[in-house]
Amino acid sequence: MCGIVGYTGHVQAAPVLLDGLRRLEYRGYDSAGVVVQDEGALKMVKANGAVSHLAELTGGGRALEGVCGLAHTRWATHGAPTDTNAHPHLSEHGLFAVVHNGIIENFAALRAELEAEGVVFRSETDTEVVAHLLERYYDGELKSAVMRTAARLEGSYVLGVVCAREPGKLFCVKEAGPLIIGLGVGENFFASDVTALVSRTKNVIYMDDGEMAELTPERITVYDRTGRETAKSVSHVVWDIEAAEKGGYEHFMMKEIMEQPRAVRNTIEPRIRGGQVEFEGFSMTREELESFDKIVITACGSAYHAGVVGKYVIEKLCRIPVEAELASELRYSDPIIDEHTLLIAVSQSGETADTIAAMRECMERGARCLAIVNVVGSTIARLADNVIYTHAGPEIAVATTKGYTTQLAALYLFAVWAAGLLGRAGGERYDGLIASLRALPSLVQRSIDLNVHVKYLAERWHELGSLFFIGRNIDYAAAMEGSLKLKEISYIHSEAYAAGELKHDTIALIDEKRLVVALCCQSALFDKIVSNIREVKARGAKVLGVAPEGNRRIFAEADDVLFAPRGEELFSAMTEIVPLQLFAYYVAAANGCDIDKPRNLAKSVTVE
Ligand code: AGP
Numbered sequence: 338m339c340g341i342v343g344y345t346g347h348v349q350a351a352p353v354l355l356d357g358l359r360r361l362e363y364r365g366y367d368s369a370g371v372v373v374q375d376e377g378a379l380k381m382v383k384a385n386g387a388v389s390h391l392a393e394l395t396g397g398g399r400a401l402e403g404v405c406g407l408a409h410t411r412w413a414t415h416g417a418p419t420d421t422n423a424h425p426h427l428s429e430h431g432l433f434a435v436v437h438n439g440i441i442e443n444f445a446a447l448r449a450e451l452e453a454e455g456v457v458f459r460s461e462t463d464t465e466v467v468a469h470l471l472e473r474y475y476d477g478e479l480k481s482a483v484m485r486t487a488a489r490l491e492g493s494y495v496l497g498v499v500c501a502r503e504p505g506k507l508f509c510v511k512e513a514g515p516l517i518i519g520l521g522v523g524e525n526f527f528a529s530d531v532t533a534l535v536s537r538t539k540n541v542i543y544m545d546d547g548e549m550a551e552l553t554p555e556r557i558t559v560y561d562r563t564g565r566e567t568a569k570s571v572s573h574v575v576w577d578i579e580a581a582e583k584g585g586y587e588h589f590m591m592k593e594i595m596e597q598p599r600a601v602r603n604t605i606e607p608r609i610r611g612g613q614v615e616f617e618g619f620s621m622t623r624e625e626l627e628s629f630d631k632i633v634i635t636a637c638g639s640a641y642h643a644g645v646v647g648k649y650v651i652e653k654l655c656r657i658p659v660e661a662e663l664a665s666e667l668r669y670s671d672p673i674i675d676e677h678t679l680l681i682a683v684s685q686s687g688e689t690a691d692t693i694a695a696m697r698e699c700m701e702r703g704a705r706c707l708a709i710v711n712v713v714g715s716t717i718a719r720l721a722d723n724v725i726y727t728h729a730g731p732e733i734a735v736a737t738t739k740g741y742t743t744q745l746a747a748l749y750l751f752a753v754w755a756a757g758l759l760g761r762a763g764g765e766r767y768d769g770l771i772a773s774l775r776a777l778p779s780l781v782q783r784s785i786d787l788n789v790h791v792k793y794l795a796e797r798w799h800e801l802g803s804l805f806f807i808g809r810n811i812d813y814a815a816a817m818e819g820s821l822k823l824k825e826i827s828y829i830h831s832e833a834y835a836a837g838e839l840k841h842d843t844i845a846l847i848d849e850k851r852l853v854v855a856l857c858c859q860s861a862l863f864d865k866i867v868s869n870i871r872e873v874k875a876r877g878a879k880v881l882g883v884a885p886e887g888n889r890r891i892f893a894e895a896d897d898v899l900f901a902p903r904g905e906e907l908f909s910a911m912t913e914i915v916p917l918q919l920f921a922y923y924v925a926a927a928n929g930c931d932i933d934k935p936r937n938l939a940k941s942v943t944v945e
Contacts, residue, residue: 339424339438340364340410341516342533343497343507346524346554351398354408357526357533358388360581363589363733364530365939366410367418371395372425372434372499373403379434379501383409383423404554405505407497409436412939415444416461425497426465428472429456432501435471437464438514438529439493440944447489467496475500483508483549484564493690493944497527507552511544514943515688515716518542518550518557520571525552531574531712532581532731539574543714572714581731588932590734590826594918595785600739601911602778603728604746612771614754619707619723623758629679631658633704634748635667635695636683637942639741639821644683645814646910647748653907654756654770664695665945676703681751684708685732685740686941687715694945696720709747711740725751734933735940736826738918741818742781745911749774752907773905777912783902784915787886791916794881794897795923801852804831805843805873806917808856809866812836812883815910816856819917826935827925836869849877854917857884857891858901858909870894881920883913 340361344350350373358369369391370383380403382395388410395401409424416422425434441447444463451469452458458465470489475482479500487494493513500506509516509527519526519534519541527550528534531541544550547562561567586592608614632651634644644661651659662672664682668691674680680699684692687710696717700706708721711729718724727743753770756762762770804823806816813835820833834843836855847853853873857866870880871894882895886902899916901909925932 339412339529340366340533341436341438341495341497341527341529342408343406343509343527343552344524345405345505345507345552346521347404348524349398349402350404350406351395351401353537354406355388355392355395355398356536357528358391358408358410360532360536361410361528361530362388363735363933363940364410364412365735365934366412368411368420368423369409370423370425371398371401371406371408373401373406374499374501374504375401375403377501379427379431379499381425381427381434383425384420385418385423405499405507407434407436407499407507409497414440414944415463422460422462424464426460426462426468428468430472432475433468433471434499435464435468436497437467438495438943439512441466441490441494442492443490467494471498479503479506479508480551480560480564483510487512487549495529505553508549509544509552510549512546513690513693515941516544517714518544518552520557523554525554525557527552532733535574535576535581536578540571541574542569542571543719545719546716576730581733588734590736590738590922590932593732593734593739594915594922596730597739597742597915598778598782600729600743601746601781604743605750605774605777607728608750609771609775612768614750614757614771616725616754619725621758626755626758628677629657630677631660632679632681633667633674633699634659634661634681634683635664635692635699637664637689637691639737639818640683640685640692640744642814642818642821643741643744643748644681645817646745646811647681647752649811649814650749650907651752651755654752655759655761657755664689664691668695668698672699672702674699674702674704678704680704680706682706682708682717682721683744684717685711685729685737685744687712687717688941688943689717690943690945693717693720709744711743735935735938736822736921736932742911742914746777749908770905773908776904777908780902780904780912781915784912787900787902788916788919791899791919792923794899795920796927798852798881799827799924799927801829802850804829804852804854806831806833806854806856807836807839807866807869809836809862810859811907811910812856812859812866812913815913816854818914819854819856819921822918822921823924825938826921826932827928827930828936829924836866839869839872844872844876847873847876847878851878852881853878854881854883855895856913857882857888858913859906860885867894883916
């Protein structure tokens with residue numbers, strides 16, 4: 338997704354802006370640009386390609402004089418990735434420059450209107466209409482020009498605006514996308530993500546949809562949708578910039594895999610007090626919980642896969658019907674949702690457009706919404722009725738790892754809390770579940786330690802055409818995530834299948850060229866999955882088994898084995914995914930893929 342940075346202060350803006358862009362690269366992009374005010378003019382450099390290329394073109398930013406400006410990384414939606422389509426975009430007479438994250442749904446009509454007035458467009462983008470509208474509406478008063486322009490736009494638009502005639506002044510607008518303001522000393526910032534700011538300030542303001550802000554080096558003024566000044570609280574970022582750096586690892590993904598024990602611990606431990614699960618900022622009576630006739634978990638991608646695991650675990654412990662729904666489907670399905678539905682929205686970034694839209698749809702129908710989110714102050718966190726934060730810390734790699742396992746931790750906590758509240762788990766059973774939750778961080782570490790051979794297996798299997806991940810029950814949910822991990826960073830096709838479904842269609846695809854990854858961690862179903870392993874082996878496939886530590890039968894069935902440490906089987910998705918994360922990492926490395934920034938993907942999908 339696009340990344341935006343704005344700076345106004347007392348040092349040269351371009352180097353600060355470029356550093357901010359570097360810290361937004363993980364969001365995925367294909368071009369970048371920077372603009373600064375310089376003695377009544379706007380000086381801009383933009384280019385297709387990496388931020389490093391932009392830095393070369395501008396001498397690390399030193400070639401652009403000025404203490405106020407904007408910068409942008411573009412993930413192309415309208416118009417190919419070219420120099421011309423890169424942001425910022427200038428108005429016809431160079432009075433305004435604009436950067437934009439989102440999609441302006443009515444840009445074609447606006448473009449036609451402006452062209453009819455003789456405006457000559459330079460790019461194919463939707464964004465350029467904003468620059469021309471600003472110039473049309475500007476009569477010397479910047480705020481009204483911004484408000485009048487924003488009033489014409491439909492869709493999602495997070496905007497950064499700078500005017501040649503307003504020295505030191507920036508404007509930003511938030512509508513359906515992330516925007517954070519950073520408060521400095523004699524300098525102020527805005528950006529799409531805290532990581533772009535945290536090296537210069539930890540004091541931030543999380544903007545809400547419909548708001549806009551005027552920034553000068555000394556002052557920040559936030560306005561609501563009507564243009565009235567509105568007070569905003571200042572939050573303090575609790576992590577340091579080092580948390581958003583590689584820390585000696587070759588890739589962020591490996592660092593974040595290795596951070597999982599601590600991330601899971603930071604998510605679980607603060608919620609267990611006196612042997613009970615307690616959530617800060619979220620509580621419910623037994624009557625309230627019993628008033629729900631179902632729980633719907635909605636999310637996208639890996640967060641959806643966490644939701645599928647959550648379905649199995651919550652149903653098993655609480656005996657409440659749980660549906661796991663893809664947000665992109667739920668939002669358009671005319672869902673049967675009302676005040677008797679508890680919606681759980683799961684999202685690492687808290688900015689995924691489909692998840693936000695599904696939440697709005699369900700909340701309008703009366704659902705109460707609990708969000709499980711990693712990014713503090715994100716749109717989903719602010720939209721929901723209640724939030725359970727995962728304390729994974731910043732996750733930079735596009736492929737989520739600690740984001741996913743801490744989502745599982747939060748769902749497990751919710752399941753145990755709900756089972757206790759409903760009287761479905763009490764006494765020794767409840768205490769046992771609490772002990773099992775607290776054991777998870779060390780089990781995740783053991784899962785890393787048990788699988789030091791995974792690099793060898795990955796290098797042995799890395800030239801595969803297509804893989805199948807099979808499992809039953811919770812293992813099937815884990816298989817979905819194992820398959821997604823491999824696909825998104827190694828570009829090798831794979832599919833997750835409910836093992837019992839094999840003989841209905843997929844077995845037709847099994848031959849001696851296939852590798853089947855069989856997840857075998859549900860003891861009650863072990864014999865069933867073994868029969869599936871024998872079915873595919875009988876047709877020539879090779880099998881990589883994922884089995885509980887100490888299981889010896891798997892060696893007689895599978896060609897190779899990865900191990901998951903033994904613990905509460907209900908929580909096994911968290912431990913069995915770790916070797917599959919590592920398997921995907923090493924296969925991608927063997928194939929020379931860009932592990933942290935896989936092609937075509939973005940860290941947060943903030944557009945539909
Ligand atoms: C996971 O590795 C992918 N990056 C992607 O599927 C991701 O899980 C999905 O886009 C949801 O993102 P969110 O958790 O930030 O909402």
